């Protein structure tokens with residue numbers, strides 16, 4: 001275990017050198033949002049994109065957008081939002097304005113930044129207050145997704161799920177949003193396999209969940225996704241609209257959406273910093289490896305990735321209590337004693353990351369059109385989860401292989417989980433795994449293999465390891481994938497981002 | 510005497526022992542626990558609160574669906590505004606099974622060796638395949654199961670065949686890129702995967718691709734097939750594809766289709782490529 005942490009620490013430190021020397025268009029857009037820019041121009045293009053593009057086209061983004069915005073505010077004597085609107089109207093070119101003193105620029109920025117950071121802290125306190133007032137469900141938290149494509153329809157389904165016992169509602173994003181290099185704006189009613197993540201949609205769902213939380217007398221957590229080309233911007237929106245959980249994996253976008261790895265590494269760093277400061281639990285996505293690789297053979301890659309995600313989280317200021325490290329129940333039902341191996345993995349992860357609210361994913365890959373058998377698969381998954389004390393329990397849907405969940409699918413799976421959790425609540429405390437038995441041995445084997453893998457990766461470097469297909473059997477190249485053009489080398493000491501210091505609470509900048 | 514016992518456990522259609530269950534294939538109905546009882550189970554949700562009225566509404570709805578003696582065996586309010594029902598009933602409908610057609614892309618699947626031998630003798634060159642999961646769809650497992658060396662469930666993929674040269678473009682590939690690659694490598698076949706079907710997005714994507722291929726003038730000289738969990742041969746043909754493949758497909762199915770189709774075209778003079 002220590003070997004694993006050591007190797008993962010080394011891997012992350014190595015990657016961190018690259019990360020800290022770079023920024024990205026999406027990091028800068030997040031900074032623009034944090035400084036107070038929101039909205040779109042007459043063509044519907046988000047203002048954060050417009051200001052950042054203008055500076056990028058001049059080749060001057062390496063100083064950071066904060067510098068240029070504060071310079072503009074000083075030069076023209078207007079608010080940062082007014083400035084962005086003018087840029088959108090083509091009336092102002094940020095890089096052509098007379099330059100102001102660096103001291104004043106930093107002061108202006110610090111002022112604006114403190115406002116937003118206060119607002120984020122206020123949301124964080126509000127969450128804590130509501131949790132005290134209303135209380136919360138017991139762990140493992142029951143987590144379900146809504147994915148109608150229409151935020152208003154999502155609200156109906158989410159509230160129904162809460163009344164049936166859900167503790168966490170995740171609004172799945174529309175197919176393809178992760179590849180958009182901007183965040184859509186306003187309330188949306190059309191999506192494919194999910195609903196667009198927009199600030200307005202966040203607000204609508206937050207309000208709906210707070211409402212129903214009052215009714216059922218327990219706080220209801222809201223989840224959305226930072227993953228994709230806009231990780232940091234979505235993290236900002238989540239912080240301001242009091243999301244509680246956000247998917248934020250250091251490698252998912254690279255492997256499963258073919259987003260450029262340099263881009264993702266830089267983006268995940270800043271977005272996690274925001275998540276960490278907002279008190280948002282991050283959910284990592286290594287469970288997905290098992291959809292493309294075999295769950296028995298690749299179990300150690302999931303564990304190895306959890307160690308890496310843990311280290312990346314720590315360097316961005318995310319405490320262990322906010323690390324929803326992911327894994328999944330994805331062993332083929334055909335395998336004799338497969339359930340024993342599932343138990344081994346679940347218990348192993350639980351013990352290695354004792355403070356983390358482990359995120360446990362249900363069977364998906366081996367779900368079929370036989371929904372009746374699907375209920376049984378899900379019931380076994382529920383058993384494994386309650387026995388090993390997982391933190392965040394994503395409910396399996398009996399119709400997983402068919403469509404995004406119907407209202408009744410969610411109801412049936414909540415009923416299933418409530419039953420299993422209730423009837424077996426303390427089973428895990430009554431049992432011990434047999435010394436030198438199948439389960440103990442399997443856990444030992446997976447841990448050993450993870451250590452070997454991490455040491456190998458530490459030798460190779462993370463980027464090379466990914467290019468060799470170490471995770472999910474999928475290989476990606478450092479210069480391949482989407483979004484590389486948005487990666488920019490910082491102009492060393494001239495680069496300015498007032499938020500890094502604030503979010504890291506005075507830790508090393 | 511139990512049905513079938515006289516015939517040593519086998520049903521002999523010519524000699525119908527007393528009580529032997531033998532459905533009339535021109536009038537096939539659901540079977541619950543006796544022939545032609547029409548037994549059907551279904552479940553659904555209505556946007557009304559639970560109660561006697563809701564239950565009656567569910568029953569009437571089931572009757573409108575063609576069920577007789579519909580019984581609501583379970584009703585549960587899953588929200589003040591929604592009620593879930595489980596209903597049993599007897600279908601009064603039947604179908605004439607004897608005239609039903611369900612077209613399949615291939616009748617007899619060839620073995621890998623046979624496909625390779627067939628390619629050697631009929632074409633005397635390797636056949637070029639371009640494969641992709643197109644547009645916003647990021648699911649690669651299905652197309653990889655067909656194309657990758659490793660294959661799926663112990664069935665090796667097309668890359669393992671001597672007779673195929675495979676260009677797997679992966680997922681989220683725009684239609685135009687598929688067309689460009691097909692032109693670049695002078696492809697014999699294009700294999701497309703579509704997994705996400707929400708709001709019929711697969712139909713939009715698949716139709717768009719056919720239009721692109723037609724605009725590029727290559728549709729006619731290429732074998733175009735599509736697969737995915739919600740795809741079948743009939744749907745594929747309606748969308749302008751030569752074949753469609755659903756769940757449980759292996760590389761062998763597609764391989765057989767491609768070589769047979771190309772051979773037919775060669776014989777009828779529509780194949781335009783040389784080696």
Ligand code: B12
Nearest residue numbers: 193194400403647648649650651702706707736737738758
């Ligand atoms: C694995 C998986 C993922 C992985 C994909 C990893 C990867 N690299 O492929 C990840 C986690 C990334 C993922 C993401 C999403 N997924 Co997904 N996913 C699945 C899952 C669990 C399994 C799919 C799978 O791999 N099946 C195994 C393969 C072998 O089967 P297959 O695809 O059917 O292929 C076989 C045949 O269909 C056929 N075939 C397929 N293609 C082709 C092509 C040719 C030419 C031929 C001949 C044959 C053929 O042969 C194959 C072998 O027999 C399914 C649920 C399920 N159990 O089916 C959901 C599922 C497909 N996903 C779904 C959704 C909605 C999504 C998301 C949109 C969710 C979101 N909003 O974020 C995202 C978006 C991805 C995107 N942009 O497309 C929905 C689709 C609903 C629908 N009907 O539209 C499903 C059904 C889950 C659900 N119930 O909601 N997903």
